[in-house]
Amino acid sequence: MSKYKKHIFELAIPSIVENILQIMLSTVDTYFVATIGSLAISAVGINTLISNLYLTFFIALGTGVGIMTARADGENNKLRVRLNIQNGLLLTLGISLVFLILNLLFGKELLYLIGKDQELVELAYIYFNVVIIPIASLSFMTVLSSILKSLGDTKTPMITVFFINIINVILDYILIQKYGILGAGIATTISRLIGCLILSLQLEKKTKFISLFKCRFSKDIHEMI
Numbered sequence: 001m002s003k004y005k006k007h008i009f010e011l012a013i014p015s016i017v018e019n020i021l022q023i024m025l026s027t028v029d030t031y032f033v034a035t036i037g038s039l040a041i042s043a044v045g046i047n048t049l050i051s052n053l054y055l056t057f058f059i060a061l062g063t064g065v066g067i068m069t070a071r072a073d074g075e076n077n078k079l080r081v082r083l084n085i086q087n088g089l090l091l092t093l094g095i096s097l098v099f100l101i102l103n104l105l106f107g108k109e110l111l112y113l114i115g116k117d118q119e120l121v122e123l124a125y126i127y128f129n130v131v132i133i134p135i136a137s138l139s140f141m142t143v144l145s146s147i148l149k150s151l152g153d154t155k156t157p158m159i160t161v162f163f164i165n166i167i168n169v170i171l172d173y174i175l176i177q178k179y180g181i182l183g184a185g186i187a188t189t190i191s192r193l194i195g196c197l198i199l200s201l202q203l204e205k206k207t208k209f210i211s212l213f214k215c216r217f218s219k220d221i222h223e224m225i
Contacts, residue, residue, distance in 0.1 A: 014154040014155050014157070014158040015157075015158070017158050018157050018158040018161050021158070021161040021165055024165055025165060025191065025192075026044065028165065028169055028172060029044050029168075029172060029185075029187070029188055030044050030045065032176050033180075033184050036176070036180055036181060039119065040123060040181050042115065042124075043127055044181065044184065046114050046115050046124045047127050047131055047132055047185075050110060050128075051131065051132060051135070051138065054099060054138065054139070057099075058095075058138065061092060061095065061139075062143045064225070065084060065088030065091070065150070066147060066150035067150070068087075069085060069147055069151065070150035070151070072084055073152075079212075082208070082209045082213075083218045084224070085203070085207060087217055087224050088143055088224065089143065089213075090215065090216075091224065092136075092139050093136070096140070100133065100134075103133045107125065107129075107132070107133065111124050111125060126180075126181055126182050127181050127182070131188050131189055134189055137192035137193050137196060138192055140196045141192050144196060144199035144200060144203060145199060148202060148203055151207070153202070153206070156199070160199055161195065164192065164194055164195040165191070167187075167191045167194060168187050168188060168191040171183075171186070171187030171190060171191065172187045
């Protein structure tokens with residue numbers, strides 16, 4: 001195997017494993033809420049569909065940020081790397097706020113589009129409130145992961161998702177017994193927030209982007225969009 005193929009595999013395999021582990025977060029929730037009943041399984045399933053829909057936006061955003069950051073990193077332009085990270089995170093915040101408003105205003109209507117049964121929707125809405133409304137936890141985790149990958153670090157996102165899966169299992173086991181499906185949602189959101197923190201700290205270690213971070217877009221934001 002040539003050194004180039006070996007390098008591609010070293011980058012690709014952790015990313016594949018990370019994607020599998022990402023799916024496991026909601027799968028674990030489904031497994032644990034099965035003890036509550038079939039209605040709870042369906043409620044988590046409805047929210048997983050909505051979460052996956054939002055995820056397509058965040059993957060696209062992460063790709064755009066990643067391309068710009070990788071280009072700047074290839075040019076060894078550290079300032080441009082930081083500015084691209086700044087643009088990407090601000091853009092992620094803006095999109096997350098839009099989704100937050102939509103979720104607050106039309107959350108239950110969105111659930112009724114997928115599940116017609118009122119009892120199912122009411123149960124799904126409990127999970128929706130703690131997982132889908134604070135969707136920023138998923139959006140920032142997706143984009144931060146993409147940025148780290150664009151800098152050649154695919155192992156940190158994989159290890160981080162593995163770690164938060166363990167946290168999610170532990171929290172699911174503890175919280176579902178006390179709070180039911182609400183506990184499952186809390187466990188998922190807490191796990192994702194921890195993931196965001198870990199990825200942010202690792203990105204700061206690599207780029208020192210926080211010291212130059214400003215709450216405004218740079219001039220080339222249109223390229224990223």
